[in-house]
Amino acid sequence: MAKEKFVTPDALPEEVAKLTPDAFAFTSVGEKLMDEEMQTVSRGFFRDALFRLRKNKAAVAAFFLLCFIVFMAIFGPGMNEHTFTAQNLDHANMPPRIPVLEDLGIFNGSRVLPSRRLDRLDDTERYPEGCILRTFNEHEIRKVKMVDVEVNYYKYVGADDTYYWFGTDDLGRDIWTRLWRGARVSLIIAVVAVLTDVVIGVVYGAIAGYYGGTLDMIMMRFCELLNAFPNVIVCTMFIMVFGSGMTSMILALTVRGWVGCARIVRAQFLRFRGREYVMAAQTMGVPDRALIFRHILPNSVGPIITRTMVAIPGAIFTESFLAYIGLGLAPPEPSIGTMLSAGQKVLMEFPHQTLFPAIVISVLMIAFNLFGNGLRDALDPTQRGQE
Numbered sequence: 206m207a208k209e210k211f212v213t214p215d216a217l218p219e220e221v222a223k224l225t226p227d228a229f230a231f232t233s234v235g236e237k238l239m240d241e242e243m244q245t246v247s248r249g250f251f252r253d254a255l256f257r258l259r260k261n262k263a264a265v266a267a268f269f270l271l272c273f274i275v276f277m278a279i280f281g282p283g284m285n286e287h288t289f290t291a292q293n294l295d296h297a298n299m300p301p302r303i304p305v306l307e308d309l310g311i312f313n314g315s316r317v318l319p320s321r322r323l324d325r326l327d328d329t330e331r332y333p334e335g336c337i338l339r340t341f342n343e344h345e346i347r348k349v350k351m352v353d354v355e356v357n358y359y360k361y362v363g364a365d366d367t368y369y370w371f372g373t374d375d376l377g378r379d380i381w382t383r384l385w386r387g388a389r390v391s392l393i394i395a396v397v398a399v400l401t402d403v404v405i406g407v408v409y410g411a412i413a414g415y416y417g418g419t420l421d422m423i424m425m426r427f428c429e430l431l432n433a434f435p436n437v438i439v440c441t442m443f444i445m446v447f448g449s450g451m452t453s454m455i456l457a458l459t460v461r462g463w464v465g466c467a468r469i470v471r472a473q474f475l476r477f478r479g480r481e482y483v484m485a486a487q488t489m490g491v492p493d494r495a496l497i498f499r500h501i502l503p504n505s506v507g508p509i510i511t512r513t514m515v516a517i518p519g520a521i522f523t524e525s526f527l528a529y530i531g532l533g534l535a536p537p538e539p540s541i542g543t544m545l546s547a548g549q550k551v552l553m554e555f556p557h558q559t560l561f562p563a564i565v566i567s568v569l570m571i572a573f574n575l576f577g578n579g580l581r582d583a584l585d586p587t588q589r590g591q592e
């Protein structure tokens with residue numbers, strides 16, 4: 206290694222050695238010295254997350270879809286004169302008819318009547334004037350000429366002034382009103398069940414993760430034991446014992462739904478409980494409750510929100526499945542699952558009874574998953590500050 210060289214006063218140039226304190230003067234006296242201004246806007250954690258979420262076009266589109274469905278679930282049942290319980294057997298299995306689209310030949314209330322006698326098409330009592338749109342597939346059955354007839358079914362049954370936007374079911378109930386009423390019920394069940402899961406999971410996981418040791422081991426073994434049973438079987442047995450109803454459905458979804466949230470919260474507490482700020486708070490005598498809910502829990506908000514958004518579509522699917530197999534709400538209260546269960550029985554004859562509930566639940570599932578994925582990426586701390 207090279208030897209360091211030190212300069213002594215004797216080795217300084219003669220002019221420098223003769224300098225006195227009077228030869229020096231202060232500069233910038235009276236001036237305010239400030240740091241250079243920040244070139245970018247300072248953003249907090251949640252503001253930065255919102256900024257990145259808005260850049261995710263799929264998540265933004267999913268958010269607006271969810272807002273639309275929630276809006277329709279609240280106000281949709283009151284947009285026409287029909288109620289979700291009103292029955293009219295004379296208007297059973299009516300096809301969809303929408304005022305604006307019917308002029309374009311879409312959802313115009315038409316329906317095909319197969320194998321009708323050709324020589325009776327002029328009977329105005331059977332076929333009112335203007336109800337026949339076209340005939341096709343002419344054939345013979347026992348030497349009688351038959352034909353398939355497409356008719357305006359609303360004129361055919363004498364309901365030309367009536368509109369059923371999504372058609373009717375086999376009891377003549379309006380599908381539009383029942384669908385949005387059912388979407389409201391399904392969303393309420395799913396959201397309440399998931400929020401209950403979050404509350405239980407946060408408290409349970411926080412206690413297990415903060416105290417650790419033997420208590421943590423016992424609590425986690427209980428979670429594993431509860432999680433060993435399939436969710437559908439647990440919900441089915443619960444409903445069979447306590448009966449059908451909205452409260453029973455919510456409790457059935459909550460029986461083991463909180464386990465996943467508890468595990469996430471426990472992992473976050475195990476991660477943060479050894480940090481310096483937690484140890485400093487403990488040294489200052491901060492009680493455990495304040496440490497758990499004021500110092501450590503806020504750091505787990507991101508994963509909890511993400512878990513909640515992903516769990517809601519799962520709860521909707523589970524509720525719909527239970528309703529589909531006959532363990533849903535008691536009639537006449539509708540849900541998307543009960544409407545799908547009823548519609549699949551007449552799928553080939555009246556597909557509209559299955560089509561619209563299937564579209565709504567599919568959009569709900571896709572939108573919640575896309576929004577949940579976008580929220581997960583936005584709340585990821587490793588992505589903070591990235592443009």
